[in-house]
Amino acid sequence: MLTCKEQVARSSDYLDGQLSFREKLMVRHHLMFCRNCRRFIRQMRLMQATLKAMPEKPEEGVDALAERLAQQRRKDRS
Amino acid sequence: MVADDTQLLARLLAGEQKAFKELVTTYQSAMRAVAYAIVGQRHVEEVVQDAWLSVVRHIGSFEGRSSLKTWLLTITANSAKGRYRQNRREVLLDDLPSPHGTIDDDRFSPGDGHWLVAPFAWHQDTPEALLTENELRECLEHTLLSLSELQSSVLLLRERQGLELEDICNLLEISLSNVRVLLHRARLKVFATVEHFEETGEC
Secondary structure: OOOHHHHHHOHHHHHOOOOOHHHHHHHHHHHHHOHHHHHHHHHHHHHHHHHHHOOOOOOOOHHHHHHHHHHHHHHHHO | OOHHHHHHHHHHHOOOHHHHHHHHHHHHHHHHHHHHHHHOHHHHHHHHHHHHHHHHHHHHHOOOOOOHHHHHHHHHHHHHHHHHOOOHHHHOOOOOOOOOOOOOHHHEOOOOOOEOOOOOOOOOOOHHHHHOOHHHHHHHHHHHHHOOHHHHHHHHHHHOOOOOHHHHHHHHOOOHHHHHHHHHHHHHHHHHHHHHHHHHOOO
């Protein structure tokens, strides 16, 4: 059986689907019996979702850039 | 070709300004993350500008063998590599200290590897609820800035841009095992930041 420390060390690979079948089972098995590690993994997922949901700084100068690119494209075309 | 790409591509080929605006809005931050990983903060803007020019120049020969996104990011990576490749060997696995530390060995019993200090239960269980706290948002930004350029790029490309690990390897020319290490270290630091905030209410 994995220790909590070993589970944490494998957590990113677990979340990214990078573990072998056997290692994945070992992590699942540990999680089944360990409340703390279940919480850890749940909160890792929540952290991932939070990073994804963080508002991005609005891009500056988008209109000017788009105008320049579109002009260039029309020039290249003709 | 991805269906969304086909329509957008036709409009880009026609030189429609709104289509270019859509392209910039959708992909520029991912392009910036790729550039940041390869050349560092100082040259990001130049590389992204270069990449856009190259995109316009070559859009006519885009064949849709990859998604538009992958194509744009590959062009960006090439622009970056062409101009200012950093000496990556030294910085690759640099692990800088983070404001709230990480989940390191101290959290576990040396004897049996159990948690010594169990993960603190966060008060919120959705990203939206967590992010209503302005201070946490700022705190996260601060932690992201504390990561090495490569660590934060890999994290952002994975979590925000949803890239596959293989795509990150190819774009940045680093091995899968290094991507995995970078990603894991970055995540544990961000985890430690949220945990610290949830526990103390401050950054």
